[in-house]
Amino acid sequence: MNANARTRLLVRTAARLHAQYVARSKDELMQRLEPVDGMLCAYVDELRRTETLLTRAHRRGLHLCQRRLRQRYERSLQGAVLRLDQMQRRWNEPWPKPPTQRELYEELVAAFEEFGGVDCDWHDKTISVHTDRIVLEGLSLGSFRIVMRASLIARSDPSGWYCIEAMEPNPASSNEEIVHPHVDGDQLCAGDALVPIGNALRQGRLCDFFVLVRSVLETYNPHSAYVELENWDGVSCHDCGYVVDSDNSYYCESCEHSFCDECMSICEVCHTTQCRGCLMRSELSGMCVCDGCCARCSGCDQLCTLDELDDELCSSCLEERDEQEITHDDNQQTTRKDHVDCGQTPAQAVPAAAVTTAAPAGADAVCAGVAQTPVPVPCR
Amino acid sequence: MQVFFINNHGGGFADTMTVRDGITVGELFNQQMPGCEPHDYLIRVNRQPCTADQVIREGDRISITPTKIEGARLAA
Numbered sequence: 001m002n003a004n005a006r007t008r009l010l011v012r013t014a015a016r017l018h019a020q021y022v023a024r025s026k027d028e029l030m031q032r033l034e035p036v037d038g039m040l041c042a043y044v045d046e047l048r049r050t051e052t053l054l055t056r057a058h059r060r061g062l063h064l065c066q067r068r069l070r071q072r073y074e075r076s077l078q079g080a081v082l083r084l085d086q087m088q089r090r091w092n093e094p095w096p097k098p099p100t101q102r103e104l105y106e107e108l109v110a111a112f113e114e115f116g117g118v119d120c121d122w123h124d125k126t127i128s129v130h131t132d133r134i135v136l137e138g139l140s141l142g143s144f145r146i147v148m149r150a151s152l153i154a155r156s157d158p159s160g161w162y163c164i165e166a167m168e169p170n171p172a173s174s175n176e177e178i179v180h181p182h183v184d185g186d187q188l189c190a191g192d193a194l195v196p197i198g199n200a201l202r203q204g205r206l207c208d209f210f211v212l213v214r215s216v217l218e219t220y221n222p223h224s225a226y227v228e229l230e231n232w233d234g235v236s237c238h239d240c241g242y243v244v245d246s247d248n249s250y251y252c253e254s255c256e257h258s259f260c261d262e263c264m265s266i267c268e269v270c271h272t273t274q275c276r277g278c279l280m281r282s283e284l285s286g287m288c289v290c291d292g293c294c295a296r297c298s299g300c301d302q303l304c305t306l307d308e309l310d311d312e313l314c315s316s317c318l319e320e321r322d323e324q325e326i327t328h329d330d331n332q333q334t335t336r337k338d339h340v341d342c343g344q345t346p347a348q349a350v351p352a353a354a355v356t357t358a359a360p361a362g363a364d365a366v367c368a369g370v371a372q373t374p375v376p377v378p379c380r
Numbered sequence: 381m382q383v384f385f386i387n388n389h390g391g392g393f394a395d396t397m398t399v400r401d402g403i404t405v406g407e408l409f410n411q412q413m414p415g416c417e418p419h420d421y422l423i424r425v426n427r428q429p430c431t432a433d434q435v436i437r438e439g440d441r442i443s444i445t446p447t448k449i450e451g452a453r454l455a456a
Contacts, residue, residue: 110427182451191452196388196445208388211422211445221450 010112013120013127014105020153021098021204027154028096040087043080050076099204110207125151129210130167134180136220137229141180142168146213148206158201162213164188172227174236174243180217181225190216191224239263239277254278254290269293269305284308284315383436386443387412389421399436406432408442421446 001009050073057065099107108127112118115129128147133140145165152161163186166179177185190197193216200209222228231243238257250264251257252275259275266273267290279288283302294305299317310318381401385408386394399408405425409418409432422445423430436442 106427110424182453184453189452191450192390193449193451196390196449199394200388203394205386205394205443207427208386208443208445212388212449215445215447215449216451219448219450221452224450224452226453 006112009120010105010108010118013122014101014108016122016125017104017127017150017153017204017206018098018101020150021104023154025096025098040080040083043076043083046076047073047080096202104204104206107204107206111210114207114211125149127206131214131217133168134217136181136218139170139229139232141170142166144180144183144217146210148201148209158198159190159194161201162188162209164213164217172232172234173246174227174231174234178226181220181227181229182216184226188213188216189224189226191221237263239275250275252278267293269307282308381438383439384441385412386441388443388445389413389416403436404432405430405434405436405442408436409444413444420448
């Protein structure tokens with residue numbers, strides 16, 4: 001672009017910016033006038049009402065009532081005076097004088113010379129400059145584009161008028177949105193530069209604005225960074241979020257995430273390394289084990305280590321099962337013993353009286369022992 | 381004489397001020413920024429680079445912008 005074309009571009013851009021600033025200054029007037037109808041009128045109305053009541057109370061000789069109404073009148077009067085004082089102070093604040101078109105043009109020329117170029121895109125209504133490559137404590141973060149959004153001038157607070165774009169992003173490994181220790185996404189946290197940047201933008205000192213933003217990008221504040229430079233290439237613990245150097249991070253093969261040493265542990269049986277989230281705790285002994293070294297008791301469903309199970313049962317359930325088996329065996333033995341005492345096996349026992357009468361068809365012979373021989377009763 | 385002075389350090393005020401005739405940029409800097417080093421600032425007169433011994437004239441616009449400003453992170 002030759003000098004003439006550049007001049008024409010900057011002049012046109014200055015004219016458009018000037019229109020935005022003029023619109024903003026008109027808005028400022030309306031903002032200062034707005035509060036008049038609100039709070040002050042309420043105080044005046046209250047004064048009128050109280051005055052009427054006070055007059056009546058005075059006529060009727062209501063002294064106690066008068067005293068209260070006087071207090072009420074005084075409070076409303078003080079409120080009105082305070083409100084008027086606030087309004088006057090606000091009115092007396094310096095009126096934002098929009099920068100002239102000439103001033104804006106000179107600012108754009110100064111920014112062009114300071115940064116080696118200014119991009120004016122009136123389709124997007126942005127004005128931007130590029131910084132050189134930013135290197136902080138040996139870490140290269142690439143160059144950045146500082147973008148001023150002219151469409152927002154008429155409307156919003158200056159802190160929202162600009163954004164930052166990383167041209168050769170080298171984001172923190174723990175969060176790819178952090179492209180600079182003080183930039184999250186496209187938002188710069190200006191810190192100590194917040195007020196000067198706001199003032200520069202409001203007053204149309206565009207070159208000062210760009211230089212201030214560049215100064216923040218070129219300065220590292222380790223006490224208030226989204227990600228510290230020492231952890232820039234670190235790994236974020238999947239559990240607690242702490243960023244550690246990649247050499248000091250641990251990998252859990254069970255869930256396939258990285259963790260810090262505080263959030264990692266080992267299986268107390270097979271000694272494999274796993275995160276605390278993947279390890280389980282035996283409900284019997286409290287041991288931390290991996291899922292390959294534990295199982296649930298098929299009796300009570302408690303989680304136990306494999307060593308704590310026998311035949312898929314924990315010691316309590318096993319004991320209970322054994323007791324049941326013993327009891328069953330005992331019952332069977334008792335039944336057998338009774339048959340042995342009467343000298344016959346159960347198969348051989350036939351009542352004497354039953355010999356003379358044939359047992360009803362289908363009836364089983366029973367050894368009655370020493371019981372009297374019952375008289376067979378035919379089945380009905 | 382009256383000059384327009386822009387201090388982008390701290391509060392960042394910009395206003396006209398009265399200075400003595402013949403004052404240089406370096407003298408004005410020392411007066412307005414006591415204890416600060418010029419090399420930590422971008423100093424411009426009428427938006428142009430200047431020298432410390434440049435004499436300031438009536439109506440000049442002098443700006444002082446720090447080159448190192450600490451940013452921060454927004455609280456979550």
